Every structure is written in structure tokens, then in C-alpha cells.
Amino acid sequence: MTVPAPQKPQVLLDALAATIVGQRATLEALLSSLIAGGHVLLEGPPGLAKTLACRALASAVGGSFKRIQFTPDLLPSDIVGTRIFDQRAGEFTTVLGPIFANIVLADEVNRAPAKVQSALLEGMQERQVTIGPQTFPLPDPFVVTATMNPLDSEGTYALPLAQMDRFLVKILVDYPSSDEEGRILERFGGETPVLPADVVSIDDILRWRHDARAVHVEPRLKRYVVELVGATRARHDYVDRGASPRATLAMAALARARALVAGRDFALPDDVRAVAPAVLRHRLAFNYRTLTDKVDPETIVAGIIAAVPTP
Amino acid sequence: MTAEPKSLRVGETLRLRIVAHVDENILQLDNATLPDLSGFDSLGDERRCSTSGHGSDCVEVMTLSPTEAGDRTIAPTTLDAIDARNGKPSHFATNSVTIHVGGSVQPHGVTRALLDDLLKPIAILLIVGAAAYALLWGFVRRKPPPAPVPPPARPVTPATSPDPLLQLVAALARERTRACVLAVRDELRRRVGAREDETLDDLLARRATGDDPAVPGALPAVERAAFIDDFQLDGAIDDALRTLSKWHQS
Numbered sequence: 001m002t003v004p005a006p007q008k009p010q011v012l013l014d015a016l017a018a019t020i021v022g023q024r025a026t027l028e029a030l031l032s033s034l035i036a037g038g039h040v041l042l043e044g045p046p047g048l049a050k051t052l053a054c055r056a057l058a059s060a061v062g063g064s065f066k067r068i069q070f071t072p073d074l075l076p077s078d079i080v081g082t083r084i085f086d087q088r089a090g091e092f093t094t095v096l097g098p099i100f101a102n103i104v105l106a107d108e109v110n111r112a113p114a115k116v117q118s119a120l121l122e123g124m125q126e127r128q129v130t131i132g133p134q135t136f137p138l139p140d141p142f143v144v145t146a147t148m149n150p151l152d153s154e155g156t157y158a159l160p161l162a163q164m165d166r167f168l169v170k171i172l173v174d175y176p177s178s179d180e181e182g183r184i185l186e187r188f189g190g191e192t193p194v195l196p197a198d199v200v201s202i203d204d205i206l207r208w209r210h211d212a213r214a215v216h217v218e219p220r221l222k223r224y225v226v227e228l229v230g231a232t233r234a235r236h237d238y239v240d241r242g243a244s245p246r247a248t249l250a251m252a253a254l255a256r257a258r259a260l261v262a263g264r265d266f267a268l269p270d271d272v273r274a275v276a277p278a279v280l281r282h283r284l285a286f287n288y289r290t291l292t293d294k295v296d297p298e299t300i301v302a303g304i305i306a307a308v309p310t311p
Numbered sequence: 312m313t314a315e316p317k318s319l320r321v322g323e324t325l326r327l328r329i330v331a332h333v334d335e336n337i338l339q340l341d342n343a344t345l346p347d348l349s350g351f352d353s354l355g356d357e358r359r360c361s362t363s364g365h366g367s368d369c370v371e372v373m374t375l376s377p378t379e380a381g382d383r384t385i386a387p388t389t390l391d392a393i394d395a396r397n398g399k400p401s402h403f404a405t406n407s408v409t410i411h412v413g414g415s416v417q418p419h420g421v422t423r424a425l426l427d428d429l430l431k432p433i434a435i436l437l438i439v440g441a442a443a444y445a446l447l448w449g450f451v452r453r454k455p456p457p458a459p460v461p462p463p464a465r466p467v468t469p470a471t472s473p474d475p476l477l478q479l480v481a482a483l484a485r486e487r488t489r490a491c492v493l494a495v496r497d498e499l500r501r502r503v504g505a506r507e508d509e510t511l512d513d514l515l516a517r518r519a520t521g522d523d524p525a526v527p528g529a530l531p532a533v534e535r536a537a538f539i540d541d542f543q544l545d546g547a548i549d550d551a552l553r554t555l556s557k558w559h560q561s
Binding site for chain 1: 507508509510511512534535537538539540543
């Protein structure tokens with residue numbers, strides 16, 4: 001038996017980029033979230049390789065992958081599992097749900113009612129699931145990537161802000177450029193995409209997490225993080241509520257992860273500023289004026305970030 | 312230093328000419344020490360300095376009349392000044408001049424007086440012509456005398472103050488502290504026109520430093536030293552100083 005050589009995060013990023021055309025920011029955010037130990041909310045129109053990116057990530061890390069299609073008739077037990085009576089044994093046995101996987105794709109998470117969403121989000125937060133009298137820990141690493149389609153809002157259940165807060169980042173997946181679309185046509189051409197297999201191991205992921213926690217963040221940079229999150233709570237024409245301290249922790253963790261992916265053992269203002277929009281955009285409560293004035297929330301977030309001087 | 316004529320009689324006049332060449336443009340040469348001229352009556356003293364692209368020529372012409380017969384040596388004219396070529400105080404001196412003075416002019420009756428009246432304008436013309444010839448010859452053939460330089464040659468320095476970045480880099484090399492790194496970083500950012508909200512990536516992306524190709528290399532190194540952990544700071548400062556030195560040399 002041979003022990004695979006330790007790999008660096010960049011290897012995984014390159015492997016994902018070899019499968020997914022473009023979407024570099026999405027792939028980097030996925031990798032950073034994996035290292036930071038957080039969950040990812042992907043928002044974008046259908047057909048932008050959101051699911052493919054998650055599948056590629058799971059395949060590349062050699063972990064287990066489960067996909068749950070959220071629908072209005074989904075039940076919590078369809079996610080976490082249930083207890084069934086085994087007539088032969090004469091006792092209840094537990095059947096674990098699809099949430100027990102290293103990478104879980106919750107497709108169109110806003111199409112299921114609140115109690116189903118809560119079942120998933122509780123597992124995301126606690127990293128354990130209680131079924132009947134028993135509590136089961138979720139595997140490590142455990143990353144949920146949930147997708148939302150911003151175009152079809154009919155028949156959806158918007159995620160409450162408190163539940164959105166549990167996602168480490170919200171990534172906006174945009175259409176590819178015409179060059180990228182041409183490459184997509186050449187690369188796939190109707191064939192099933194070949195996923196990168198076992199590029200890194202689960203042990204690599206756990207080691208990266210350990211290394212990321214050791215990435216140095218200068219006190220001035222920590223202050224910058226606090227000021228950025230604090231700026232969202234300042235009086236603003238379009239923002240009713242700002243981000244919570246969970247955003248502060250998320251921003252620092254992601255900045256560390258980004259620095260590690262870049263091969264550094266110290267974080268820079270660039271790391272913080274790069275992850276800030278993804279950390280903040282789903283944690284702000286925009287008021288009705290955003291709709292009436294037709295202001296893009298992304299512009300608001302960008303304005304808040306730009307108003308805070310970098311250290 | 313030259314005298315014309317070098318042989319004359321008591322009562323007659325001679326012109327003692329002292330020439331000094333200075334490599335800078337000056338209006339007058341003040342601190343030359345003239346020789347002892349006892350035994351001569353001073354009848355006139357004319358000084359002038361003319362400037363050109365090669366410096367200044369200062370000429371002093373003294374009209375003297377010997378009062379005693381005999382050979383008289385006029386000692387060199389001297390000048391004490393800072394030699395701009397090496398910045399050291401130096402003593403400059405001309406040559407000495409020996410004058411032969413014969414007996415006094417004696418009138419010899421009407422004929423001599425008449426002859427004198429006729430010859431005097433011619434002699435004067437000849438003397439002036441000779442003096443002019445000597446003057447021109449002296450200018451054309453003159454080997455630059457040991458250069459008396461004007462008093463303290465002040466070094467030519469620009470009116471602007473020293474480069475603040477260089478001062479900060481020097482302080483960083485001397486003190487090697489995070490505060491010095493940050494001061495250098497601030498100055499470097501100011502120099503490349505960084506706005507408050509701009510990060511290193513922004514600066515490198517927009518190539519604000521395009522007119523100074525070494526600065527992009529210096530920026531990441533200084534940024535690293537500004538945010539690295541304390542125990543790695545020393546090595547990061549070395550790297551930053553190296554790239555800054557490269558920038559400075561370029």
C-alpha cells in the first residue's frame with residue numbers, strides 16, 4: 001500500500017479548472033470554502049455548470065457526494081434520514097439520509113418549504129443530525145453547496161436571513177464569455193464531462209484546514225475585517241440590517257484560506273477585500289427602496305466595501 | 312606675473328601684470344596677497360575679471376615707478392583658498408619677477424630735450440604696442456597658472472529636499488522594524504498614486520508604476536514585510552531592501 005504524496009491546494013484548483021471552463025472565481029470560492037470549512041450558496045441561472053462544479057469537486061477530493069433536488073413536497077426525513085421498523089429483527093433501524101456525505105449538493109434549495117430547509121441548515125450548523133433518539137455526526141469534511149435560481153421566483157420559499165447567515169459565502173455565477181463558451185463547445189460537444197478523480201485526498205483537505213488556521217493575520221488586517229463588517233451596520237439608505245459577527249469570523253477564515261491557496265502563510269488586504277463581497281452580500285437586509293429605486297444590491301455591497309480604507 | 316619693461320631707470324614706469332585663472336565664474340578676486348613693493352611708487356592699479364565658458368580670468372595691472380637703482384626682485388603674488396578639485400585648503404603662488412633699475416633719467420640740454428619730445432610719443436606707442444603684444448601673447452600661450460580658486464567652492468546642489476523614500480528606506484535598513492516597513496509602504500503607495508481603497512492587486516493590475524519598472528517588484532516585497540508574522544519579519548525586510556535597492560539603482 002502506498003501513501004499518496006501530500007498535495008497543495010493549487011493542484012485541486014488546476015484540476016477543477018481543467019474540467020470547468022471559466023468560472024475561476026466560483027472554483028476559487030469553492031476551494032476556499034472547503035478549506036475554511038464553510039458552506040457555499042451558488043446563485044445563477046440554470047446551465048452554468050453549478051452542479052458540474054460541485055460534482056467535480058467531490059470527485060477530485062475522493063470524497064462522497066450526494067445530490068438532493070429540493071422540491072415543494074420534500075420532507076425533512078428525505079434529507080437527514082429516518083427510522084424504519086425492521087420486521088425481521090423486530091426493532092427500529094436508522095436509515096441515514098443523503099446529508100451524510102462529504103459534499104452535498106442541495107439543488108434549488110429555495111424550492112422546498114421552510115421546515116425542510118431548516119433540517120438541512122441545522123445539520124450544516126451543528127455538523128450532526130439527530131434521528132429519533134440517536135445523534136449521528138456528519139462526515140468530515142462536510143460541505144453543503146446549495147444552488148438558487150434567481151430567475152424563477154414563482155413557487156419558491158425565500159431563505160430567511162438567519163438561515164442565509166449559515167452559508168459562509170454566496171457566489172454569483174454569471175454567464176461565460178463568448179471565448180469561454182466556444183471552449184465549452186469544443187471541450188464537451190455533447191459528451192459527458194470527464195470528472196477529475198482523486199486528485200487530492202481527504203487527508204489533504206484536513207491538513208489544509210490546519211495550515212489555514214495557522215495563516216498569520218496582522219492585527220491591522222483584523223481591524224480592517226471588523227471595520228468592513230461594521231460598515232454594513234452603519235446607517236445606509238438601502239440597508240436595514242448589517243452583517244453579524246459570524247460574517248467577521250467568516251471573512252477572516254476565508255482570507256486565510258485564500259492566502260493558503262495563493263501559497264502564502266500570511267494574509268494580505270487583497271485576501272480580505274477579495275472575499276468580502278461573497279461574505280457580505282447574503283447577510284445584508286436590503287430595504288424596499290432597493291427595489292423601487294432599482295438599485296443593484298451588488299453595487300451597494302461594493303460601495304460599502306470601497307468606503308472602508310484598506311490598511 | 313610679468314613686468315614690462317624689466318629694465319628701466321629710476322623715474323621711469325613699468326607695468327606689473329598679474330594674471331589668475333579660476334575655473335568658476337567670479338566677479339572679483341579678493342584674497343590675493345600682493346608682494347612687497349617697497350622701492351616702487353605705485354602710480355596706478357587696475358583690476359578686472361572677465362568670464363567665459365571656461366571660467367574667469369582675473370588680471371591686475373599695476374603701474375609702478377622704481378625709486379632706487381639696482382636689481383630688484385618682486386616676490387610672487389600668493390593666494391590661500393580651498394582647492395575645489397580636492398576640497399582641501401591650498402596655497403597658490405605666481406612666479407617672481409626681477410627688475411633691473413638703472414640710474415635716474417637726466418636731462419642733457421635742448422637737443423636731448425627736443426629728441427626726447429620727438430621720441431617720447433614713439434616710445435610710448437612702442438611700449439603700448441609691446442604691452443598689447445605681450446598681453447595677447449600671454450592670453451594665447453598662457454599655460455593656466457596654478458589655479459587659484461575662489462573662496463570656498465560651494466557644491467552645486469539642487470534646491471529640492473532629499474528623496475523621502477530613500478530616507479525611509481535608509482531608516483528601515485537601520486532600524487528594521489515593522490513601523491519602518493509601514494512607512495516605506497505608505498510612501499511607496501503614495502508614489503505610485505494608490506487610492507485609500509486600492510490594494511496591491513489593484514496597483515499591479517493598473518500598472519500605475521509603468522514608468523518605473525522596478526516598483527512592481529518592490530511593492531509585493533514591501534507588502535509581504537508589512538503583513539508577515541513577526542518571526543519572519545527579518546527575512547522579509549531583507550527581501551524588501553533588496554528589491555528597493557534594485558529599484559533605486561534603476
